[in-house]
Amino acid sequence: MVTVADNSQVKLTRKDFQSSQEVRWCPGCGDYAILATVQRFLPSLGIPKENIVFISGIGCSSRFPYYMSTYGFHTIHGRAPAIASGVKIANPKLNVWVVTGDGDSLSIGGNHLIHALRRNVNLKILLFNNRIYGLTKGQYSPTSEAGKKTKSSPFGSVDHPFSPASVALGAEATFVARSIDRDAKHLEEMLAQLAAHEGSGLLEIFQNCNVFNDGAYVHFTEKDVKDSMQLRVEHGKPFLFANGTKGIRFGGARGFDPEIVTVGEGGVPLSEVAVHDETEATGALAFMLSKVQPPTFPMPIGVFRKVQRPVYEEQVHAQIAQVTKARGEGTIRQLLTSGETWRVD
Amino acid sequence: MSTASDDVTTPHDGGKPHRALEGAVIRFSGDSGDGMQLTGTQFTNTAAVLGNDLATFPDFPAEIRAPAGTTFGVSGFQLNFSSRNIFTPGDQPDVLVAMNPAALKVNLPDLKMGGILIINEDAFTKQNLDRAGYDDNPLHSGVLSHYRMFSIPISTQTDAALKETGLSFKEVQRAKNFWTLGLLYYLYGRPLEHTLKFIEDKFRAKEDVALGNRLALKAGYMYGEVSEIFQEIYDIPKAQLEPGLYRNMTGNVATAWGALAASKKAGIPLFYGSYPITPASDVLHTLSRYKHFGAITFQAEDEIAAVTSAIGAAFAGQLAITGSSGPGIALKGEAIGLAAMVELPLVILNVQRGGPSTGLPTKTEQADLLQAMYGRNGECPVPIVAASTPSDCFIMMMEACRLALKYMVPVFLLTDGYLANGSEPWRIPEDDELPDVQGHFLTEKPEGEFHPYLRNEETLARVWPLPGTPGMEHRIGGLEKSFTSGHISYDPENHEKMTWVRQEKVDRIANDIPLAHVDGSREGGKLLMLGWGSTYGAIHQAVNLARAEGLDVSHMHLKYLNPFPRNFEDVLRKFDKVVVPEMNNGQLRRLVRDKFLIPAIGLNKIQGKPFKVEEILACIKRELA
Numbered sequence: 001m002v003t004v005a006d007n008s009q010v011k012l013t014r015k016d017f018q019s020s021q022e023v024r025w026c027p028g029c030g031d032y033a034i035l036a037t038v039q040r041f042l043p044s045l046g047i048p049k050e051n052i053v054f055i056s057g058i059g060c061s062s063r064f065p066y067y068m069s070t071y072g073f074h075t076i077h078g079r080a081p082a083i084a085s086g087v088k089i090a091n092p093k094l095n096v097w098v099v100t101g102d103g104d105s106l107s108i109g110g111n112h113l114i115h116a117l118r119r120n121v122n123l124k125i126l127l128f129n130n131r132i133y134g135l136t137k138g139q140y141s142p143t144s145e146a147g148k149k150t151k152s153s154p155f156g157s158v159d160h161p162f163s164p165a166s167v168a169l170g171a172e173a174t175f176v177a178r179s180i181d182r183d184a185k186h187l188e189e190m191l192a193q194l195a196a197h198e199g200s201g202l203l204e205i206f207q208n209c210n211v212f213n214d215g216a217y218v219h220f221t222e223k224d225v226k227d228s229m230q231l232r233v234e235h236g237k238p239f240l241f242a243n244g245t246k247g248i249r250f251g252g253a254r255g256f257d258p259e260i261v262t263v264g265e266g267g268v269p270l271s272e273v274a275v276h277d278e279t280e281a282t283g284a285l286a287f288m289l290s291k292v293q294p295p296t297f298p299m300p301i302g303v304f305r306k307v308q309r310p311v312y313e314e315q316v317h318a319q320i321a322q323v324t325k326a327r328g329e330g331t332i333r334q335l336l337t338s339g340e341t342w343r344v345d
Numbered sequence: 346m347s348t349a350s351d352d353v354t355t356p357h358d359g360g361k362p363h364r365a366l367e368g369a370v371i372r373f374s375g376d377s378g379d380g381m382q383l384t385g386t387q388f389t390n391t392a393a394v395l396g397n398d399l400a401t402f403p404d405f406p407a408e409i410r411a412p413a414g415t416t417f418g419v420s421g422f423q424l425n426f427s428s429r430n431i432f433t434p435g436d437q438p439d440v441l442v443a444m445n446p447a448a449l450k451v452n453l454p455d456l457k458m459g460g461i462l463i464i465n466e467d468a469f470t471k472q473n474l475d476r477a478g479y480d481d482n483p484l485h486s487g488v489l490s491h492y493r494m495f496s497i498p499i500s501t502q503t504d505a506a507l508k509e510t511g512l513s514f515k516e517v518q519r520a521k522n523f524w525t526l527g528l529l530y531y532l533y534g535r536p537l538e539h540t541l542k543f544i545e546d547k548f549r550a551k552e553d554v555a556l557g558n559r560l561a562l563k564a565g566y567m568y569g570e571v572s573e574i575f576q577e578i579y580d581i582p583k584a585q586l587e588p589g590l591y592r593n594m595t596g597n598v599a600t601a602w603g604a605l606a607a608s609k610k611a612g613i614p615l616f617y618g619s620y621p622i623t624p625a626s627d628v629l630h631t632l633s634r635y636k637h638f639g640a641i642t643f644q645a646e647d648e649i650a651a652v653t654s655a656i657g658a659a660f661a662g663q664l665a666i667t668g669s670s671g672p673g674i675a676l677k678g679e680a681i682g683l684a685a686m687v688e689l690p691l692v693i694l695n696v697q698r699g700g701p702s703t704g705l706p707t708k709t710e711q712a713d714l715l716q717a718m719y720g721r722n723g724e725c726p727v728p729i730v731a732a733s734t735p736s737d738c739f740i741m742m743m744e745a746c747r748l749a750l751k752y753m754v755p756v757f758l759l760t761d762g763y764l765a766n767g768s769e770p771w772r773i774p775e776d777d778e779l780p781d782v783q784g785h786f787l788t789e790k791p792e793g794e795f796h797p798y799l800r801n802e803e804t805l806a807r808v809w810p811l812p813g814t815p816g817m818e819h820r821i822g823g824l825e826k827s828f829t830s831g832h833i834s835y836d837p838e839n840h841e842k843m844t845w846v847r848q849e850k851v852d853r854i855a856n857d858i859p860l861a862h863v864d865g866s867r868e869g870g871k872l873l874m875l876g877w878g879s880t881y882g883a884i885h886q887a888v889n890l891a892r893a894e895g896l897d898v899s900h901m902h903l904k905y906l907n908p909f910p911r912n913f914e915d916v917l918r919k920f921d922k923v924v925v926p927e928m929n930n931g932q933l934r935r936l937v938r939d940k941f942l943i944p945a946i947g948l949n950k951i952q953g954k955p956f957k958v959e960e961i962l963a964c965i966k967r968e969l970a
Contacts, residue, residue, distance in 0.1 A: 019820070021832065050815045055657070058823075065820050066833070071812035073660055074822025075653065076683050082650035086657025086665075087812070089641060090616055094661065094812055112653075115646035316641060323636035330638040332606045336773045340539075341592045342394050344772075 012043040019069040025060060030181035030207035034128065035067055037184045041191045045095070052095045055084040057104040060135050061128035061207070064099040078109020081116035084123050085312075092313045095195075098125040102143040103133050106164060110142075113202075114171035119312040120199045127164050127204045128181075132213035150212075165290035165304055168202040169283050175201030176286060177303040180221055181208060186232070186301065193303055199311050220299040229294055233302035238273040241298045247273035248297070258288055260297065278306040358534060358578060359570035365580045368397075368427025370435030371529065374452045375444030375465075377420040378410055380522035385422025386768075387526055391539045392426040393593040393770050396583030399426040400882060402434035402955065403766045407623070407706045414468075414476035419451045428582040432882030434767065436957035440532075442525060444468060444499070446477035453489075462492040463528070465521070467500035495574050499524055506564030512557045520561035527565025534578050537562060587772055594771035596735035596764035597624070600668075600694060601631035603742025605638045608664050610743070611750060611782040615640040616658035618651040618667045623706040624762040625696040628668045648676035652693070656680060659689040660821075662786065662811040664746060668694035671713045672703065675720070681755050682721040685847060687821040688798070688807045690749035690756075690784075692742070693717075693727075697761040699953045708953025709763035711878050712929035717757040718907060718936065724844045726851040728752070729907040731759040733881035736771035738764060741904060743780040744858075750784045751857070752850055753806040759906075761928075763879045763955050785809055790816040797821055798831035804857075805850040852908050861910040865892060865899025869919025872896075872968055875945065877903040877933055880926055880956055887961035898965050906933070914941050924948055924968055926961055 017039040025031045042052070052070040056062035058077035065072030071094075075083045080098045088096045098116075105113045105127050116123055132150070133139040139152040140159060147156040168176045175197040179190040187205065194201045206217045220229035228242045239248040240263065247263045249272045250256045261268045277285060286305035293299055371388065373381045382403055392399050402423040411418025425435035440461040443449035445468040456462065469484055483489055484496055503521040510517070523544075530537060540562060548555035569575055608615035617640065619629040633642040641663070645651035652667040659665035667677065674695045684691040697713045699705025717729045728748055732741040738760050745758040787808040791799065797819040799808045810817040819831065827834035828842050863873075865888060876884045881902050888900040901916055903909070917923055917937065925934040926948040937945045948964045950956055 021820075048815065050818055051813055053812050065822070068820075069818055071818050072820035072822075073657075073687075074820065074824065075656075076679055076823055079649060079653040079680065082645065082653040083657035083660070085650075086616065086618065086643070086654035086659075087661045088657075089643065089654070090614075090658040090661035090663045091811075091813060111646050112650055115650065320636045320639060320641070324639070327637040330605070330609070330635060332609045332776070332779070335602060335605055335609075335635075335638070336592075337590065339592065340390065340394065341590050341773065342396065343590050344396065344586045344588050 010046055010048045012049060014039045014043065016049060017042050017069055019067050021066045023067050024063065026211050028210040029060070030130065030209070031061060031064070031128065033181045033184065034126070034187070034205055034207060035064065037187045038126075038191065039068070041188050044192070045195055047095050051093065052097070053084075053087055054097045054099060055080050055087065056099040057101075057109055058135070059101040059104045059133075060209075061099055061101040062104060078104055078107070079112060080104070081109065081112040081123065081125065085116050085119070085121045088121050088123060089313045089316055092122070092317060096123050098123050100125065100127055101134075102127065102129045102131060102141045102164065106142045106162070106167065110167070114167065117168055117171040117173040117200050117202060120174055120309050121312045122198065123200050124194050125200065125202045127202060128207040129164055129204050130207045130209040130213055131161075131216050132209050134209045134212055138212035163290045164202065164204045166287060169287050169290055169305060173202055173305065174199040174307050174309050175303070176290070176305045177201070178204045178206070178301045180206045180217065180301060182221060190303065193306070197306060199309060220294055229298045231298040231300040233276045233289060233300055233304065235276055235278045235303065235306070238270060238275050240273060249273050258292060258297070278303050358531070361575065362577045363534065363580050364577050365582065367429055368425065368431065368581055369440060369533065369579065370423065370425045370438045371440040371442070372421055372423040372438035372452060372455070373442045373525070374419055374421040374448035375442075375522070376413055376447070377406055377408065377418045378413065379420065379444045380519065381420045381422050381444070384522045384526045385424055387540045387543060388529060388535075389424050389426075389768060390543075390593055391530070391535050392424070393591070394539055395535065396586070397426040397428065397581060398431050398584035398586060398770060399424060399768075400431055400434045401425075401768045402763065404954075405707055412476075414445055414447055414473045416447045416451050416477055419448050421448075421452060426581060428584050430584060430586075432886045433955070433958055436959050440529075442529070444521070444525070446473045446479055446483070449483060450477045450479065456492060458491050460492055462489060462494040463525070464494065464496045465499035465525075466496040467498045497528075497568070497574070502564065502568060503561050506560050507557050510553060510557050510560065512553055516554060516557060520557045523558045523561040524565035524568075527562040527567075528569050530562075531566045531569030532575055532578055534580055537566060586770065589772040591770050591772055593768050594736040594739070595766060595768040596732065596738045596760055597627035597696065597766070598631050599736050599738035599771070600696075600732075600742050600758070600760060600765075601628045603739040604632065604664075604666055604692075604746070605635055605640060606739070606779060607743045607746035607782045608640065609638065610779060611664060611746070611784050613662070613664040613750075613784045616643065616655055616663040616665045617641065618643045618645050618655035618658070618665070619669065620645050620648045620651045620673060622648075622670045622673050624698055624765045625668050625670050625673075625694065627765065628694065628696070648673040649680060652677040652680040652691075655691055656684050656689060659684070659691055660687075660812065662784075662809070664750070664784070665690065666692040666694060666746075668696070670696050670698045670706075671700045671716065674713060674716060678721050681727065682723065682725050683823050684755040685721075685725050685727060686823050688753045690753055690809075692745045692749050692756050692758055694742070694758045694760070696765045697759060705953045707762065709761045709879065709955060710928050710951065710953060711759075711761055711880070712932065712951070713759065714877075714906065714929065714932040715935070717759060724848065726848050726907065727755050727757055728851050728854055729757040729759060730905055731878045731903070732764055733878065733902055733904060735764050735767045735769050737904075739771075740774070740780065743782055747780045747782045748854055748857070750782060751806060752804050752854060753809060754850060759878060761879050786811060787817065788814060795819070796829070796831040798826055798828065804853060805846060855908040855911050858905045858910060860912040861901050861903060861916060863899050863901050863916055864888060866897070870897040870899055871921045872898040872965065873917065873920035873923045874898060874900045874961070874965065875903070875917070875923050875925045875933070875937070876900070876927070877906055880928065883956040883958050883961055884926055886958045887965060890958070890962055891965045896965060896969055898969065903933070906936075909940070917941060917943050922946065922968055924964060926950075926956060926964070928955065
């Protein structure tokens, strides 16, 4: 068996993570920005690149592993979380990343995504959400807005979309975050938090498909609306946006309906604004963040949820170690002669 | 009448005359809740320890607890035990135990004329007779006059024997299978020790139940001794078996143990990805108990995750196996293609059952051979091996692992429901009899530019560099690869070449497997019976019987179905006629015709049941007439 060297601090640069393969996404695709950010970010982990594995399914985003100079596996549609689970369980010392899209992980591969998250396999899942099928040239996806006109929905889609973060939270994910392709600084911060988390984590990245769904996110990513339409959440900090002039508090008839309030002069005191707690027990706070969106609310980005739970593969190996310690390591001879046997002379 | 006490082990035989028999076939049958599988297994294990050769055939319904008393809820366990070498669980039972009218109705047509019929008459109530569809009570209508019937109030007897135990009525009635087993032990002069020990171990936590079962077992035995219903008891001496250490073995356990042995032999940890499915689940259950062998069992969220997690484990350097039955294999098809494309070792176990679709989950069939051969998109050859007997599953699993690791390919192992649940005595192999299973990891970067599709010139296997090894970082995937660099390639000539490489790699395995063995005349003759898989016993015995009658017939049984053994075509051409008995609609026959243009003839049975020896013997006689 191979033994993996300790992830002792090694000095690598962005260039060390670039493979020899020519990057072949459409010019202007949001994937370029994400790739660059990931390559810039990885050296900060200090992990030797032979211990890093990128695993993807099928779709535009799933070409990602070919452009990384780490170990990589471009698999089949929707199955990346299951293959990655096999890799991570087989060798827990590897640092395993999954790159997937909204069609790959939420449609054909929905089952694998939810179960990898439920088990808490220590996988870092990057979900590039462009709300469209790009590689098959423009059909609506499970995150496309209802009514969307696409090649396969010329009269508007009658499919109701869901939020990847909501799905992840429903699946008992221990880490759920969201970022934006073009916000390199925020994305890098989210990658760092995801990498540091012990357990499975889903990072949804709003990614622009400039060919089939251009401008899907401009209403909250453009410079002029960014401040007023993004809610950048941080653990322990109040839900403020629009330069701190607006906030979200819980109120309404039931006392827990999110509502936008003006903060400070002419509005409510800061103390009335809800404060983010990524460890909140029921996950309701994170779920609220996964659901609210423009035009009624600003778009939340940041870490929605981060909790600790035993990691799947560690438990698998601990059980093996425990039983082996109790029974001694098995041998073929012991196996074959165990239980009832008799001799014929 | 004496009552059973709890302090003796095997009581006296009552001084009745003993008659020696060569062997006997017993079928236990009852409601699926009557514990007939347990009863049959206990009789089997006792017979095995006494040195009989044996073969078993459990036959149970898909419903866990079908409505009581109905014919579709009948569960059966047939056992053939003998002082001679035997190869099948027997065509017709000599003894039928029927615990209720439905069991009688379903099984009576199989009982030998003049055979022994043991009946629990307490269960022949109006309600049960109605449920089984009997208008008249067969115990009194005369329809059973051709059999030696012993109609016994088994429920009442069990009740009487257990009345002091304080067990509830329900618990007492649950012990009637042990009462029946005791009676059969008496009839065949079997000691009770083995089953007494089993009861002690199994019901360790429930002392009152253990006591009840012990009392019932002994009471059944005593009843045989004192009631005078049997005029004689039967001795079935030890069989002449090859010297060695033996154990009883079922196919699914042998399959699981083969995987553990392969893992140990290769020094590579086992990863078994599976999703529960009948009749393959016992492999998952068995492997999950062997954590101290380093075995990882991953109960996946679905069949696709079961195979893909295994592929991930193979990429990371483990001995990867996924197991299922036909419907699950259908779901794994795309992923098996991926394993073929990225050239990673993977064993796919198919414990076949009746199909298509959900089909007959608990019944046996061999109808997934063409699925294994062709059931993927594109040109995707996959080696196929098949086990012939329950214990053969052990060696063939090791063989599947050996080939997968050596040639860096996915390999199919085909067994079936009949092998999976059937059992036979197995001579435990010595270390030097085990296949040489080895992994060929590339641990150091070779000179020059590294790419992951560097090949072994002889086997054409690609290298297996593991994530975590410095200097060999690489990317693989389902897109076509350039033969030289391993990078994505859409080049037309390259695709044709790679298709050829994947085929050639499989074809070269023919140089690495044993030649096909012929029982009978190696020089050829009038008729060759060609089989594969679990039909081995029935064909073997039928051919032996036919040859004893002077008929010119031989038997060849394939364990390697893709590629075929090197001598396969030569052997086929030496015979005037080739007949292929299969539990399908002619799948191996089709492959033989397709590959060699030999007009092979089919003998096909698609009833969810194994062949009877007489069915094959009749075919031999027909073809030679």
